[in-house]
Amino acid sequence: MSKDFVTTLRLQLREAAEREAQRSRARRALPEVRLRPLAVTVALALLLVALVFAGVRLDDHRQVPTTVAPQIVARVALVDQGGRISSGFGSMWVADQAAGRVLRVTPTGATSAAIRVPGTIADLDAAEGAVWVLTDSRLYRIDPASNRVVARIVPPVPASNGGGLFAGKGVMWVTVGRSLMRVQPRTDAVDRSVDLLGRGGEQPRSGAVDANAIYVLRGDGEMLTLDARTGARRGLVRPAVPGDPLIAHDGRVLLESGSGVAAIDGRSGRLLWRTSLGDARINGVAGDARALWVQGTPTGGGRDQLWRLDAKGDVRGALPLPDIGVTGMAPLAGRVWLMAPTGTVTEVR
């Protein structure tokens, strides 16, 4: 299946959208300039300071090894349309959107099973003893021992416009819009719902989960912490830096922050570290105990990049990628798999 036209148009629209956004920012800034000559002077002074700092940051960034450590070890065309992927039970589980099924793929890239799952797959996660697949109407549970669907759960709020799936502490969580629903693996039933609407009625923006807590960034910029098992509220903090949560681990929450990523303490919101990745938009993150992988698009143009960071946020390598965009990322056996919108998987070590 050719995606050339679709991919090329996507790239053209991406560039046009970036230009439109820049124009839009400029338009918004213009009236201020006209009305406040003093503000212009101050802004120019600040710009000068910012440029000095930017120069320093760029110098720092040039020291980052750009092509060394990470290497592409394999590329496999697995499906016609890329979707989510998740690793578990010694395999990679791949959403095959176009065919309405989930593939079980060995670490060598061979498909060992195909499990039919009707509907549009919003997310999948291999966790809590099963592979969970959230579609626009149901949550399916696949038994990895038999590769069969063993439960079909109807969430009270269907993921008609997409939804997310997270493993908590012995439970699974489904997020759809403002609703967070707890699924009990023992009973295969939704037994709790939490409304995530902010005080001012704002929708939640994004969230991340680790073994103990669920971190939800509300529309008002505050981060709500919930217990990963019960959903009970544990705290509300304003993160030291603004940004959407991408991933969480051991009480630390990784945020997309400005032109890079930042880690904050989930309990206090305190900044732990911050790393600039040049001028890039972050598309996806995956990690394990060995490394944190970040996929992004340089906003100034150029190929998508994959950065490898260590636990302190230091960049340990970067790699230009052959595909545009990423629909799923997951670590497997010390490597990371990236699923492109075209359905091709790139394996990097």
Next chain:
Amino acid sequence: MGQCMRPAVVSDEALLAGTDPAGFEEFYARHVDMLLGFFSRRTRNADMAADLTAETFAAALQSRRRYRPQSGAAVAWLYGIAKKKLADAQRRGYAERKACRRLGMERIELTDADIARIDALGDSTTASALLEVLGPEQRAAVRAHVVHERSYADIAAAEHVSEAVVRKRVSRGLATVRRRMGGR
């Protein structure tokens, strides 16, 4: 630690109404195939379908700040533009490239594989293609009942409406689909 992609909970409406370039890209990815199929079925010309698709998304990108979620579904808004572009093209005999030019987007030459794929999308009679003309509520109801074989009671409970409402949505949706297929 697991994986985390950009949250999938964002609705079409939020993607379109925002100013984030990535949001529009995701909106494009969700609907490009459906739009290509829509134009391909109506024009029977892959080149024109491709040009119209590019022009429709370019026009949508240019005017996204005028879109208001409360005025209707984002996909309906997109198809509103698409239908206008199609009518213009049928009147002129070619697809306009006004919005594309304004955004500095060059015309994309199709490969044989592109043409085959667009033709295939046009030939597709999948449920999704047939449902594209329906409003969001009817489309969701028909998809849930007919495609996913869920009961009326089940859908009603999930949508927080009565069974009668769901039956009406399915019935009217199917009637529209039948009319579109040429039946009565």
